Amino acid sequence: xxxxxxxxxxxxxxxxxxxxxxxxxxxxxxxxxxxxxxxxxxxxxxxxxxxxxxxxxxxxxxxxxxxxxxxxxxxxxxxxxxx
Amino acid sequence: xxxxxxxxxxxxxxxxxxxxxxxxxxxxxxxxxxxxxxxxxxxxxxxxxxxxxxxxxxxxxxxxxxxxxxxxxxxxxxxxxxxxxxxxxxxxxxxxxxxxxxxxxxxxxxxxxxxxxxxxxxxxxxxxxxxxxxxxxxxxxxxxxxxxxxxxxxxxxxx
Numbered sequence: 083x084x085x086x087x088x089x090x091x092x093x094x095x096x097x098x099x100x101x102x103x104x105x106x107x108x109x110x111x112x113x114x115x116x117x118x119x120x121x122x123x124x125x126x127x128x129x130x131x132x133x134x135x136x137x138x139x140x141x142x143x144x145x146x147x148x149x150x151x152x153x154x155x156x157x158x159x160x161x162x163x164x165x
Numbered sequence: 166x167x168x169x170x171x172x173x174x175x176x177x178x179x180x181x182x183x184x185x186x187x188x189x190x191x192x193x194x195x196x197x198x199x200x201x202x203x204x205x206x207x208x209x210x211x212x213x214x215x216x217x218x219x220x221x222x223x224x225x226x227x228x229x230x231x232x233x234x235x236x237x238x239x240x241x242x243x244x245x246x247x248x249x250x251x252x253x254x255x256x257x258x259x260x261x262x263x264x265x266x267x268x269x270x271x272x273x274x275x276x277x278x279x280x281x282x283x284x285x286x287x288x289x290x291x292x293x294x295x296x297x298x299x300x301x302x303x304x305x306x307x308x309x310x311x312x313x314x315x316x317x318x319x320x321x322x323x324x
Contacts, residue, residue, distance in 0.1 A: 162286055163282075
């Protein structure tokens with residue numbers, strides 16, 4: 083599974099893009115984020131408030147209960163500020 | 166209909182001419198150009214860097230563009246959005262809508278900019294004059310502006 087981080091999520095985790103193999107217990111976006119938070123204090127802090135995070139799965143907007151099977155591209159980012 | 170995501174500046178007049186030349190069905194063209202301001206939330210800023218999600222950005226802009234064509238009788242449209250470092254006064258975004266009549270052109274242009282602000286994956290990092298940086302926070306007023314265009318069909322598409 084590919085994880086992408088943008089804007090302050092990229093800065094706080096120190097990672098723009100990574101390939102991960104989550105355990106079988108990770109079945110949706112919410113459980114993926116819980117698992118990512120266990121990987122270190124930077125991740126725990128960046129992902130603490132899920133209401134501040136927007137999610138895309140395979141480049142479509144998704145929610146915490148979007149189901150994951152393991153081969154997706156999951157992007158985590160703050161609310162968008164283009165235009 | 167077309168969308169472009171680019172680092173380079175754009176020429177508004179040339180873009181309008183290229184979009185409308187040879188199509189005499191077009192009776193009205195509206196455009197919106199977004200610029201970098203030198204003031205944000207009461208603080209002086211000197212520049213900003215626009216980050217985006219390559220791939221999803223183009224896909225979302227194309228969806229927004231297609232939605233405009235579903236809703237209004239447009240003959241042509243264009244969205245150009247820049248990324249990278251931009252200084253105060255620089256152009257950020259261009260939206261053009263062309264239609265046989267002005268009402269559709271005005272409404273579609275407003276719709277395109279309102280929707281792309283809340284749906285296209287861009288993020289602005291502002292630099293103040295002393296070199297400090299901060300991520301621009303999304304504004305409720307932008308959500309409100311986008312929400313005015315919500316329909317049941319639109320909500321379905323947005324998921």
